[in-house]
Amino acid sequence: MPSNAKIVISQFGAPEQLEILDSDIPSPQEGEVLVKVSYAGVNPIDVKTRAGLGWAAQHNKNNLPWTPGYDISGVVLKQGEGSRKFNLNDMVTGFIGFPLRGGGYSQYVCVPESELALVPEDISLKAAAAIPLAGQTAAQALEKAQIQSGETVVILAGAGGVGHIAVQIAVAAKTKVYATCSADNLEYVNSLGATGLDYANTDCLKEIGHIDVLIDLVGGDTAIQAMKHLHPGSRVITVPTITASSVCEHASQMGIIGMGILVEPDVTQLEELVKLISAGMIKVEIEQVLNYQDVVTAHKKIETGRARGKILLNMQS
Structure with a gap:
């Protein structure tokens, strides 16, 4: 046995x-x-x-x-x-x-x-x-942000497990996507249809101008620094639960809509993600x-x- x-x-x-x-x-x-x-x-x-x-x-x-x-x-x-x-x-x-x-x-x-x-x-x-977990986290974060075609979306840590799926879903939704990553991953992030930004450059978000949505997959100080480049009415979805309350509090002080998210298993959504992989729409x-x-x-x-x-x-x- x-x-x-x-x-x-x-x-x-x-x-x-x-x-x-x-x-x-x-x-x-x-x-x-x-x-x-x-x-x-x-x-x-x-x-x-x-x-x-x-x-x-x-x-x-x-x-x-x-x-x-x-x-x-x-x-x-x-x-x-x-x-x-x-x-x-x-x-x-x-x-x-x-x-x-x-x-x-x-x-x-x-x-x-x-x-x-x-x-x-x-x-x-x-x-x-x-x-399963990464795909559903990405999908639910973008759903919660209510991204609209034509909006500008920034994803922190766009080459990671959740990030690379979030980039592809946001690109498919016809938003303008920027994603922070290491210098080694810039080419990879660009290949997904986003504009890669080297996070070693602390001002990398400055050149974007108007940012509608920030998908924060890093949390803490990184998220708080990124919010300097947002404007009242921008939406922030922060995924790391440990720093979510401080990130959301900082957002509200700036007149930004800040929301944490705890992913919820949803087998119907998982089946949809599997179909998207099967169709070659998510890699x-x-x-x-x-x-x-x-x-x-x-x-x-x-x-x-x-x-x-x-x-x-x-x-x-």
Whole structure:
């Protein structure tokens, strides 16, 4: 009987606190399926939670060891009672267990079938694992901003996991898109249809002129500095929850509309994103796929804030 390796947070702290434990393969309950996980996405929220920061950490502190991970792709191995949505061996993707249950950093995980979307054969399981949390965060941030064709949209960190999807959705909505990134990623961001701006130039937003919408994927001082280039009536959507209240407070002092966002899993929206990838309308960038044993390296890479696109763990390697 194969065992189920899973990565756990036994105590909050540095990346080295992550451990790999072996457990039994779980059995799906009513309405669930057992997924053999191919790839798990690594997200900034995983890193913050592991460090003991934010809502998921606060609510799981008495529930350690806890398995992080909200993005998975894989294959349906077993169906629980009443499970009708998928067939055995279907390829699936999901934004699972958010924010408290998690569990994606596992070789096998039981998931309510309502949290999963079917992956068509023309999409790789890598791309399918990269889209759930980042894609839905990007889509929901832009929905909340109510972007309109012809508006000027600035995206902070436009080459990252959420950023590169947000850029493509905003370009498709016929807005004028500017995106900050490192010098190494300028060409990449331009290839997505935006104008790349090197964030090492602290005045990079100055030349734009009128900015209607700021999508802040960085938070803190970076967001507050960027708001100097906005005007009363501009909209700011700030994604990092830890600094959201200070960013929104600063916005209101400037007469800017500031809103935080906590992404909400929405399987219908996930199915739409999968269709857009299938149609070639969204291209998913994956910087690196690491063996799950190298999860510490993956977390350190996310902490640098310099990943282009997504970092994935190969859970079967």
